[in-house]
Amino acid sequence: MWFRRDLRMTDNRPLFQALRQCETVFCLFVFDTHILSTLPPDDRRVAFIDACLDDLQRQLQQAGSGLIVRHGTPQQMIPDIAQALNVEAVFAGSDYEPQAKERDREVSARLAADNREFFLFKDQVIFDTDEILNGQGRPYKVFTAYKNAWLKALRSEHYSAAPVETLTCALAPVPQALTQRPCLKDIGFIPPAQPVPMAAGSSAAQEALQDFLPRMNAYDAKRDFPALRGPSYLSVHLRFGTLSIRQLVKVACSAMSTGSQGAATWLSELIWRDFYFMILHHFPQVADHAFNAKYDAIEWESGPQAERHFLAWCQGKTGYPIVDAGMRQLNQTGYMHNRLRMIVASFLTKDLGIDWKRGEHYFALKLNDFDLAANNGGWQWAASTGCDAQPYFRIFNPITQSQKFDPDGKFIRRYVPELAALSDKHIHAPWTAADHVLAAAQIELDTTYPRPVVDHKAARRIALARYGELTDK
CATH class of the missing domain: 3.40.50.620 (HUPs)
Structure with missing residues (x-):
């Protein structure tokens, strides 16, 4: 095995x-x-x-x-x-x-x-390769249609557990010559200064699942707010298989049978995971190219200014607090809240005009739960280059996203502490605050905290033109 x-x-x-x-x-x-x-x-x-x-x-x-x-x-x-x-x-x-x-x-x-x-x-999936196809025997390219077919095909046997415990008598001891195990140093690694902020292994995974169960019914209401304990926080366990996807689907289906909308929303997220695995299997070119091939022709920003903007994005110093908070959470913990993943990806591709593949690569280096299928699918969704992607003309406004999903600035204050003294009104856009307000909060723009690297409204117009030129052809 x-x-x-x-x-x-x-x-x-x-x-x-x-x-x-x-x-x-x-x-x-x-x-x-x-x-x-x-x-x-x-x-x-x-x-x-x-x-x-x-x-x-x-x-x-x-x-x-x-x-x-x-x-x-x-x-x-x-x-x-x-x-x-x-x-x-x-x-x-x-x-x-x-x-x-x-x-x-x-x-x-x-x-x-x-x-x-x-x-x-x-x-690692409920349905793979050719198990969910459309009426023409081809893979789905639209998630909602795929999800409906997925749910229609689902039977209890698809999430029934494999009873390993009944057959362990066949397990053999390790031969003495093969008992020596390499340590981290042997394979060229050292213990990280900031380890994954959760216990490892399937025993810890089961504890994490039990922690989520009382919160599952509120998943749909709380999952978009990074300051709340809304997500399941199980993605890293799914990534390394310390949790079975079948167990999670069984839990979700059981809760749905009692009318839990939170469980239904969570199950939908698990189906997205299957969807992206299916897309990667049938369209492996997405690993290096846009799913929608015409968007490979996008002329992304390049040159010294683009490099400065990319570095500011990586370091969480763009001047947009919700973007910076998300990137600092990623850098510090290896985790990023899902709503923030969408916000920072939209900002990189639409506001800064930088190739989504660069952001995808950065996430691949940093995310504890990095998975090529989901990471690629999420980035292409945000960049409007993927299957069933967000339309290119829907561009996240980082200020209104911040006001909506972190209204009291609690999350921002945690990861951008230099803004902590600002009011809930000004913390989403510090550069709009009057000089005396900034002074009272001990903030000096471009010194304590940067001004925005771009103007969102102007950047939005450029992005619409960049995509529109290709879309209209």
Whole structure:
């Protein structure tokens, strides 16, 4: 069993299939050097994965087994370990990213050359690849239609748990020669100064889920307000598979049966996740290009000023408090509230006119819950270049978004403390405050806090023209 994006024992479909079909099952995880080589040495996600492996190791040891952990390229390590253990087959969960699919093709070919099988099983989605298609047998490109078909197809068996616990007798102990596990230092990493702000592993994931359940019914009412505990905060556990998507859908469906609108809204967000995985599978070009190909021709801003604006955006120094608060939350914690992800993405692409791919890449480096499918889908939605994207002429106003979703400035004050003394009225747009108001709050524009790097109204006109030239053709 090759663990990848499923760092748990409970309700693990590939593990269940391995245990069901095989007499003896060894468990393996590989720190992939292809992935690790692109990350900074203090990347908090690597430390989080390492802690998740500690939790998984404990679970496996309680079942009389253990976890083999190696560092290298899976294309080399998987066949080598399979040969050393003399196994007949390797089991893993399906992955939908282009590079991951190519990796799996190479692993499969090398295993086949040694007369070994490679089996993949759906685990990180409810419906994958070709399971939800339109009447013409083609993938959906509009979310609402996809969601309706998804809900129509859903049956209880789609979210029934895989009873791994009934088959653990097939789990094998780790051979003595393979017991040594590389530590963070061995793989070129160090503990981050600011780790992921939540406990790792499937045990902690279950606690996080229990924390969300009492709040689920209010999810629809509170999820857009970053100062409130509205979101589930489960995305990082879904990303690394310390939670089963089937368990979450079952929880949502159960609550919906009692009329919970919050659960229905939350389920819709889980369906978006399936949707973006499906889009990435069928349209892998979106990883590098606009889904709507004509928008590849957009002439994004470039040059020294664009670089200064991009740096200001990255550092949370744009002069728009809600944008800056969101970016500082990301930089400090590796998490960003979903409403803020939309606001800062709209600001980068529409107000600053900077290529969405640069923002997507920055998020990929910083987000604890980074997932190519969702990150790409979200950025292309905000940039109006994707499938079922926000129309290009709908441009978030960072001031009105701030006033609506952080009306008392509580979130802004947390992450932009230099503005804390401003009133609720002025904190959303400090440059509009009178000099004596700024002085009383000990704020000097361009010194204590920057003026806006662009004027939103003027930037909006430029953005409409930039997109309109292509749309009208």
